[in-house]
Amino acid sequence: MILELDEVAVSYGGVHAVRGVSLGLREGALHALVGPNGSGKTTLINAVSRLTHLSGGTITFDGADVSGLRPHQVYRRGLARTFQGIRLVEDLTVRENVALGFEGRTPEARWFRRGASGAALSAADEALDRLGIAGVAAERPGELPYGVQRRVEIARALAGDPRVLLLDEPVAGMGAAERVEIGETLRQLRADGMTLLLVEHDLAFVLGLADQLFVLDFGTLLASGDPHETAALPAVRTAFLGPEERRRDRSA
Structure with missing residues (x-):
């Protein structure tokens, strides 16, 4: 187990x-x-x-x-998870939101100092593609239908591998x-x-x-x-x- x-x-x-x-x-x-x-x-x-x-x-x-x-x-x-309620950062793009999932696996927490790393953005792109929503990467979460926002949350969790x-x-x-x-x-x-x-x-x-x-x-x-x-x-x-x-x- x-x-x-x-x-x-x-x-x-x-x-x-x-x-x-x-x-x-x-x-x-x-x-x-x-x-x-x-x-x-x-x-x-x-x-x-x-x-x-x-x-x-x-x-x-x-x-x-x-x-x-x-x-x-x-x-x-x-060990990653998603939540019942939508927990996406409205001021970030979908791609940036998903990149947070990768950055959370690193102890440096570089996001808060310099933005997402190249590796984080690459992981985000892979996760978005995996969920079939690569086309909304540049949009803001609030602009998306509810079901797509749910997929973004799953993609963020997947970005952390x-x-x-x-x-x-x-x-x-x-x-x-x-x-x-x-x-x-x-x-x-x-x-x-x-x-x-x-x-x-x-x-x-x-x-x-x-x-x-x-x-x-x-x-x-x-x-x-x-x-x-x-x-x-x-x-x-x-x-x-x-x-x-x-x-x-x-x-x-």
Whole structure:
């Protein structure tokens, strides 16, 4: 396993957002983390990317305990992520935004002194081409459709050449055609050997993509395994539909 969580817990005061979650990501596979709204999905990947303090447990990345590291330190080790909300710098071009992903892997932080390096801009061009959006490199993020902005965020993460990529609801707010395109992009990243963890609340979207499914409910790992088999479990159906809706579904 390239990434392993052992009894990871996150608490805010008396609220237990994540409760003793243990799971592992296989290198080169596409994993999906699903669950109802408020089940702790984003909190868990915030913990993995070290944006949220652990209340308990350990996180091991590529054989090393990274539980006590800061976000930039795990990023430089090769663990990148995207966010639910768009986080692009409006005053920079798309190309410059994506270049930040490369510069974040270097300890010099030269961007803040002299602008992006040639190597960073080259990495940005490669990432934009990989996502099929090289044509918008010179534009500002605010000038682009929402779906394209999402792709720019993924390109920025790819510019850092990660080994593991965490994506927090990358198709949220997208139309059907855009969702299909992002799905194809994720398949290609997996084919290129990247390890992915896709966080979603839309169970149907991930069933055709994922190699393994993890289901969270009330901060606990409810089930994991083959996507279709796991999704069919009564406990998982209840978590997503609710007991009353599940009874109606069975009688239909």
